[in-house]
Amino acid sequence: MRARDQLMEQNAALDLARREAETAIRARNDFLAVMNHEMRTPMHAIIALSSLLQETDLTPEQRLMVETILKSSNLLATLINDVLDLSRLEDGSLELDLGTFNLHAVFRQVVNLIKPIAAVKKLLLSSSLAPDLPEYAVGDEKRLMQIILNVVGNAVKFSKQGSISITACIAKSESLRDARAPDFFPVPSDGHFYLRVQVKDLGSGISPQDIPKLFNKFAQSHSLTNKNSDGTGLGLAICKRFINLMKGHIWIESDGLGKGCTAIFVVKLGVVERSNESEHRFAPKMLANPGQTIFSGLKILVMDDNGVSRTVTKGLLVHLGCDVTVVSSGEECLRVVSQEHRVLFMDVCMPGTDGYEVAIRIRERFAKRHERPLLVALSANTERMTKDICLRAGMDGVILKPVSLEKMRSVLSELLERRVFFEVQ
Amino acid sequence: MESNHLQRQIAYTRKSLFDQGFLDEQFIQLEDLEDDANPNFVEEVVTLFYRDSTRLILNIEQALEKSPLDFTKLDNYMHQFKGSSSSIGARKVKIECTQFREYCKAGNAEGCTRTFQQVKKEHAALRKKLEAYFQLVRQAGPAETASHSK
Numbered sequence: 319m320r321a322r323d324q325l326m327e328q329n330a331a332l333d334l335a336r337r338e339a340e341t342a343i344r345a346r347n348d349f350l351a352v353m354n355h356e357m358r359t360p361m362h363a364i365i366a367l368s369s370l371l372q373e374t375d376l377t378p379e380q381r382l383m384v385e386t387i388l389k390s391s392n393l394l395a396t397l398i399n400d401v402l403d404l405s406r407l408e409d410g411s412l413e414l415d416l417g418t419f420n421l422h423a424v425f426r427q428v429v430n431l432i433k434p435i436a437a438v439k440k441l442l443l444s445s446s447l448a449p450d451l452p453e454y455a456v457g458d459e460k461r462l463m464q465i466i467l468n469v470v471g472n473a474v475k476f477s478k479q480g481s482i483s484i485t486a487c488i489a490k491s492e493s494l495r496d497a498r499a500p501d502f503f504p505v506p507s508d509g510h511f512y513l514r515v516q517v518k519d520l521g522s523g524i525s526p527q528d529i530p531k532l533f534n535k536f537a538q539s540h541s542l543t544n545k546n547s548d549g550t551g552l553g554l555a556i557c558k559r560f561i562n563l564m565k566g567h568i569w570i571e572s573d574g575l576g577k578g579c580t581a582i583f584v585v586k587l588g589v590v591e592r593s594n595e596s597e598h599r600f601a602p603k604m605l606a607n608p609g610q611t612i613f614s615g616l617k618i619l620v621m622d623d624n625g626v627s628r629t630v631t632k633g634l635l636v637h638l639g640c641d642v643t644v645v646s647s648g649e650e651c652l653r654v655v656s657q658e659h660r661v662l663f664m665d666v667c668m669p670g671t672d673g674y675e676v677a678i679r680i681r682e683r684f685a686k687r688h689e690r691p692l693l694v695a696l697s698a699n700t701e702r703m704t705k706d707i708c709l710r711a712g713m714d715g716v717i718l719k720p721v722s723l724e725k726m727r728s729v730l731s732e733l734l735e736r737r738v739f740f741e742v743q
Numbered sequence: 744m745e746s747n748h749l750q751r752q753i754a755y756t757r758k759s760l761f762d763q764g765f766l767d768e769q770f771i772q773l774e775d776l777e778d779d780a781n782p783n784f785v786e787e788v789v790t791l792f793y794r795d796s797t798r799l800i801l802n803i804e805q806a807l808e809k810s811p812l813d814f815t816k817l818d819n820y821m822h823q824f825k826g827s828s829s830s831i832g833a834r835k836v837k838i839e840c841t842q843f844r845e846y847c848k849a850g851n852a853e854g855c856t857r858t859f860q861q862v863k864k865e866h867a868a869l870r871k872k873l874e875a876y877f878q879l880v881r882q883a884g885p886a887e888t889a890s891h892s893k
Contacts, residue, residue: 375848505892626792626827630773633784637776667826720768722830723775 350402357398362674364391366707394709400556403414407559414563419459419736421513422447425486428466436474441482443474448487450512455538456588461560468553469517469581471569476579479519489514489584512566512584520578529570531557561585613730614639615659619691621651621676622665630664631696634726648676655680661733666695668717672712681712692733696721714730747884753879764871769832784829786845786877792831794872799824800863807856817855818847835865 366390374432377382399692400688406412466484473482489512524532533554535549566585572578618640622628628644643650655662662680666673677693680735684690692713695708708716717729760766770785777784803820807814825840839862846854 341778432816536855624823624826624830625789627794629788629791631832633776633781633788637778676787698826720772722772 324395324701341732347406358395359675360393361395361398362678362711364725365395365710366674369450369707391557393598400454403556404559407556407563409682413564414458415460416456416458416588418454419454420453421451421587422453424459424463424466425484428463428470428484431467432470432474433641438479441477441480443482445484446485448485450488451513452589453485454589454590457564462564462585465557465560465583465585466515468557469515469583472553473519473521473579473581477519480520482517482519482579485516486562488512509589510586511589513587514579514582516582516583518578518580523575523577523579524570525575526572529572532570533568539560557583571730574637588737615658616730618642619651619655619662620644621646621648621662621673622696623647624665624667631665631721634721635719635722637723638727638730648673652679655691657684657689661694661730662691663694663696666697666704674707677711677713694729747851748884753883756876756879761792764834765872767834768831769829770833773831786880789873792827796824796866797829800866803859807836807859812852812855813825814847814850818844821847823848833869834851836862836869839865
């Protein structure tokens with residue numbers, strides 16, 4: 319009798335403890351979500367305006383100060399994003415955003431983004447994709463890019479000289495099993511393949527006993543004097559969790575300090591069916607009659623505070639057959655925007671524009687990506703910084719003005735197919 | 744015969760606007776957008792431009808009378824002005840706008856005032872030329888205007 323009563327008491331206590339823990343986690347997440355928005359908004363204003371400040375005439379002293387402000391605020395923004403991501407990953411509320419995407423393009427974009435940073439440190443960056451690696455795949459493009467960027471970024475960060483090589487291929491069964499991770503059981507199946515990515519650097523290396531700790535939260539490598547360490551220490555922890563969500567595995571090999579490092583990860587991606595592929599292929603020039611276009615009736619919202627520019631953009635889209643609504647301010651935009659609008663073009667030319675703010679608000683309002691309009695910035699500014707700001711504000715694309723009819727046609731095709739469009743400069 | 748002559752006149756006027764640097768490629772983009780649903784798109788946009796820009800010119804004139812000059816405000820007005828000019832392909836106007844903004848950034852009041860006179864001059868010159876051009880186009884009638892040599 320006593321034993322049974324004891325057990326029942328214990329069960330009740332455990333149950334209570336579990337419910338309290340769940341409440342605490344929910345409360346924490348709610349708090350984080352609110353704080354996240356509250357923090358992000360001024361954060362974006364700081365980043366956007368410091369970037370614009372950078373483009374004005376400054377004394378060398380002032381320029382140094384602005385650069386520090388930018389670096390710090392970028393770091394802070396990353397931290398905010400990371401903390402939120404991690405908490406959602408931990409309580410299982412983060413879902414992968416699956417879609418068809420161009421796998422080869424992901425690697426190209428990573429190289430484009432990292433090359434300038436690597437060049438500053440005189441590091442050679444190379445990427446090689448196996449010939450049998452499919453061009454298109456089904457998966458969470460943004461998160462995959464985040465993972466690769468993080469791993470490659472680390473390689474760059476911890477290398478003082480030498481080269482960094484990225485190789486990607488389809489994982490063959492022997493390479494799928496890692497002896498150090500006996501609980502990783504890749505299950506190949508029809509319609510899926512395992513992408514294997516290897517990033518090798520000749521940098522400072524890691525001593526083998528430190529390797530397991532790398533994926534812990536807030537782990538920082540102690541073997542370096544961390545003057546350059548501007549990471550949050552969350553990157554790899556988040557990567558690991560994303561990779562787990564993608565039914566994959568990540569591990570790091572190093573022969574020791576000073577002997578470089580190789581990071582390898584494997585993730586499961588979907589194969590794009592042949593029939594799907596042909597559906598996605600619009601020939602941009604198949605339009606004989608401008609009135610009957612593949613964009614017929616496509617609902618688009620255009621936000622631009624300049625009357626002439628607004629009229630021209632609207633004319634362009636109407637000519638392509640779209641159903642266009644125009645607004646002249648961020649406020650009006652937020653009032654009018656709805657799930658029916660497939661794309662929102664916002665002109666971000668005016669300084670102090672609320673285009674970025676609008677993007678953030680819309681992303682918050684529409685929780686699921688496929689429910690919200692695609693957010694595309696129209697900018698006359700060719701500075702790289704503009705593209706970065708747009709990326710951070712959560713835009714799906716940036717186009718440089720002036721936009722010709724041909725360009726808009728191919729932009730729309732690409733947007734509808736891939737859901738992103740970043741103009742290569 | 745009449746219409747041929749008119750066509751040639753239209754083509755010639757149009758070509759000289761480009762050759763003399765008054766208009767750039769963007770104007771052609773606008774022409775590309777004319778179709779049955781929007782047969783007068785270019786003239787409509789140009790009319791809109793002149794309405795908008797006249798207001799901006801007034802604003803800038805008033806701002807230039809203040810002392811000391813508020814260069815930020817001036818730059819903002821000119822940014823709008825330049826944007827609109829870009830949108831219709833007003834090349835010479837745009838060039839003067841850019842110059843004006845340089846003077847704003849340098850805080851050069853004299854430069855601003857001087858350049859603004861140039862902006863107004865180019866703005867007015869283009870207006871006259873475009874008005875003459877559109878008059879010819881309207882004379883020719885809708886069916887005739889479709890074939891532009893590009």
